[in-house]
Amino acid sequence: MHAWMSEASLDRADNRRKVPEWVSAQWRRPGARLLLVDSDGQVATDETGSGPAGVPTSGNYNAQLHTFLGLVDGIPWFTTEGPIIGPSASLRHLGAVTGGAALELTVGAVALTAWHRLEPHCSGCGARTRATAGGLTRRCPVCGRVQFPRTDPAVIVAVIDPDDRILLGRQSSWDPGRMSVLAGFVDAGESLEQAVHREVFEESGVRLREVRYFGSQPWPFPRSLMVGFVADSVSAELTIDRDEIEEAAWFTRADLAADLAEGRVIMPGKASIAHRLITAWQGRLLG
Structure with missing residues (x-):
């Protein structure tokens, strides 16, 4: 599990x-690798499916097609969107089985290829922009506006009641039994902490008395940054907003362990910060 809390292994240089000649020279370096991502966000992997697999760079470098991800132990890595011949896997799968530089490359590749595909035009004048800075920015040739990959902040929170139970809920679109901690996007003009209070109250009717930062995680589906918190509830009374979530309930550690063992509850995927929050509570690791 990649905690996303230590110094990055990927050097984004x-x-x-920002120097085109330098980026082009990295493409030609011996050992340089190209990581393919298809239009569905699937990533090329090794035969075991346990990590991303790059192919040697070849042909001419094209700044509009090839995005420079960075250096790993001095080796340049690039990405581009295209069909994958061979094994591939989703970020949700790879996030559960790999970490370190491999996961940072995967997340960066998925996020940047989606951004270049989905937002090729200037937000100011509508002209088609061109990739710059090795694909980390896009510049408009008409009005000069520089655009960066958009990141949408979202809060995700483990709510703990006075009896040390955790609050889990389920959206109606999820499979039966799948439960998670509460989450939601941050509104314009709102702080992260304010978003925690608002989202929890809107979905469950629960008021909070203390909010503490837990950690964060990039989540490019297609461009979120999940910011995790732990919060203590004032009481355990629930008033569920059925437009937001289908159901919600408080769980003791014994309750959750039994429901998981019997298949009545399904945990969030291991790649998610939601899984980290729940397992930290199970292990009594939340301060």
């Missing part, structure tokens, strides 16, 4: 990537 922020200053050097």
Whole structure:
């Protein structure tokens, strides 16, 4: 499990990537790799499906097609969107089985290829923009506006009641039994902490008395940043908003363990910060 809390293993070469000649030279370096991502966000993997697999770079470097991800142990990595011949896997799968630089490459590749595909035009004048800085930005040739990959902040919170139970809920679109901690997007003009209070109250009717930061995780589906919190509830009374969630309930550790063992509850995927929050509570690791 990649905790996303330590120094990055991937060197994004922020200053050097602004020099086109330097980026082009990285493409030609021995050992340089190209990681393919298809239009569904599937990533090329090794035969075991346990990590991303790059192919040697070849042909001419095209700044509009090839995005520079960065350096791993001095080796340049690029990405592009295209059909994958061979094994592939989703970010949800790879996030559960790999970590470190491999996961950072995967997340970066999925996020950047989606951004270039979905937002090729200037938000100011509508002209088609061109990739710059090794694909980390896009510049409009008409009005000069520089665009960066958009990140949508969302809060996700483990709510703990006075009896040390955790609050889990289920959206109607999820499979029966799948439960998770509560989450939602941050509104414009709203702080992260305010979003925690608002989202929890809107979905469950629960008021909070203390909110503590837990950690964060990039979640490019297609461009979210999940910011995790732990919060203590004032009381355990629930008033569920059925437009937001289908059901919600408080769980003791014994309750959750039994429901998981019997298949009545399904945990969030291991790649998610939701899984980290719940398992941290199970292990009595939440401060």
